[in-house]
Amino acid sequence: MTNLSRKWTVGFGLAALIWAGVAPGWVRAEAQRENVAERDARMQWWREARFGMFVHWGLYSGLAGTWEGKPVGTRGGMEWIQERVKADTDTYARAAIPLFKPEPGFAREWAALAKAAGCKYVVFTTKHHEGFALHDSKVSEYDAGTVLHRDLVKEIVESLKAEGLRVGFYHSVIDWHHDQYEYQKSQQLPHPLKGKPYPNGTRDHVRYLEYLHAQVKELVTAYPVDVMWWDYSALDFQGDAAWRATDLMKLTRAARPGIIMNNRLYRSPEAGWGSMATEGYLPRLDTAYGDFITPEQHIPDTGMPGVDWETCMTLNTTWGYSDHDHAWKTDETLIRNLVDIASKGGNYLLNIGPKGDGSVPPESVKAMRAIGAWMQVNGESIYGTTASPFEKPAWGRCTQKRLASGKSRLYLHVFDWPKDGKLAVKAPFEVTGARLLATGKKLEIAQESGLVTVTLPPAAPDPVVSVVSLE
Ligand code: FHN
Numbered sequence: 001m002t003n004l005s006r007k008w009t010v011g012f013g014l015a016a017l018i019w020a021g022v023a024p025g026w027v028r029a030e031a032q033r034e035n036v037a038e039r040d041a042r043m044q045w046w047r048e049a050r051f052g053m054f055v056h057w058g059l060y061s062g063l064a065g066t067w068e069g070k071p072v073g074t075r076g077g078m079e080w081i082q083e084r085v086k087a088d089t090d091t092y093a094r095a096a097i098p099l100f101k102p103e104p105g106f107a108r109e110w111a112a113l114a115k116a117a118g119c120k121y122v123v124f125t126t127k128h129h130e131g132f133a134l135h136d137s138k139v140s141e142y143d144a145g146t147v148l149h150r151d152l153v154k155e156i157v158e159s160l161k162a163e164g165l166r167v168g169f170y171h172s173v174i175d176w177h178h179d180q181y182e183y184q185k186s187q188q189l190p191h192p193l194k195g196k197p198y199p200n201g202t203r204d205h206v207r208y209l210e211y212l213h214a215q216v217k218e219l220v221t222a223y224p225v226d227v228m229w230w231d232y233s234a235l236d237f238q239g240d241a242a243w244r245a246t247d248l249m250k251l252t253r254a255a256r257p258g259i260i261m262n263n264r265l266y267r268s269p270e271a272g273w274g275s276m277a278t279e280g281y282l283p284r285l286d287t288a289y290g291d292f293i294t295p296e297q298h299i300p301d302t303g304m305p306g307v308d309w310e311t312c313m314t315l316n317t318t319w320g321y322s323d324h325d326h327a328w329k330t331d332e333t334l335i336r337n338l339v340d341i342a343s344k345g346g347n348y349l350l351n352i353g354p355k356g357d358g359s360v361p362p363e364s365v366k367a368m369r370a371i372g373a374w375m376q377v378n379g380e381s382i383y384g385t386t387a388s389p390f391e392k393p394a395w396g397r398c399t400q401k402r403l404a405s406g407k408s409r410l411y412l413h414v415f416d417w418p419k420d421g422k423l424a425v426k427a428p429f430e431v432t433g434a435r436l437l438a439t440g441k442k443l444e445i446a447q448e449s450g451l452v453t454v455t456l457p458p459a460a461p462d463p464v465v466s467v468v469s470l471e
Helices: 002-022 025-032 036-049 059-063 078-084 087-099 106-117 144-148 152-162 207-223 241-245 245-255 332-344 362-381
Strands: 051-055 123-125 166-172 227-231 309-313 347-352 395-402 407-415 421-424 435-437 445-450 451-455 466-470
Touching: 036 166, 036 347, 051 106, 051 166, 059 078, 059 087, 078 087, 078 445, 106 123, 106 152, 106 347, 106 362, 123 152, 123 227, 144 152, 152 166, 166 207, 166 332, 241 245, 309 332, 332 347, 332 395, 347 362, 362 407, 362 466, 407 421, 451 466
Parallel strands: 051 123, 051 347, 123 166, 166 227, 309 347
Antiparallel strands: 395 407, 407 466, 421 451, 435 466, 445 451
């Protein structure tokens, strides 16, 4: 048999095995590994969306940053309150469960707010580190089904879908409730009992992973989920050793083939991580470890060409609701963050922390609505755009969009309205016209050796960010 005919025979044989569904995993995986065009198609809605709402909501929300009648703190994540007060899971549950009383219709309020803000997707906590599941789980009694006789995940998903929003699950692999979770395996991951011996003697992390995988399988099978937002791993505890990550991603993708997943089942350079710091992200990602990297509370100084990324951020300084955190970011900061991120080709996942009854703090409602009012007028300069073709200009930021006609459009986001009414920009293409996006008013342009100067009206149409579009 010649070399060529041998190759044909092996190739044909493998193809037959794949077709019959009996090929070994590595063959199926390779054969099914998507190509760039398939991946771009899967990522397209997420890249065009640019703006999503994060929701942190669980038993911690009812405690609201207070423990035994005293404020635990005024800054930092109060979704960590169990760890901050070092409460074992039974003590914590006894204090927290009576305060977690979701009103009917809470989810419709969230979905309406996300829509009003101009968000295209919502990622909400199905289980945070405390271990309490918001769905009606068959593998746990520490869940909304057992405690409240409700499936809160179902209520939220239905409300989001009714508003035409994409659905994301934030799921914590860290678990402070499960009695087989071996917290001693990591020096870097938090746990309320860290440094203490296991209360029930020995633990078997394998049994925790069986539980983790079973609960994830419940979630991704029962609900139409578009994004899986895993959280989080450490340099000393990550991937297959910590979570059987390959299997977890495989079962998730098998249930939802088009799903998009973040990089937090891993913490390594290949997965876009350079350290344990939340700003310790790298502009690189092997997509075997996730689809996008996740800078937290930070906006990368420069874009990340060729890498999908999303900055997640709080409106004040806590992800879960706190009565004591009043450090709210201004509307100007939030809108300019959104523009800055889009100008670098990233997504903005902005967090709300509803209270124990599901209601959204008024300060959060006001902020999200302010962003929505700006997006109502200027959204086309964010949605479906790509990163600026040049370094950020002194007067603001820039995004670009390829039009169906094949032409390009530049959106100039002016933070500081020039006093002389002249806006200069190096256009990467021949400019045929300029408009004020807010009013559609045509603007005078002058071009000389690639430099375009736009004559602006004396007053900026928007005090925070005004947009000029260049055709
Ligand atoms: O520990 C969590 C924290 O509570 C919050 O959920 C953030 C959101 O990205 N993730 C972890 C910290 O990086």
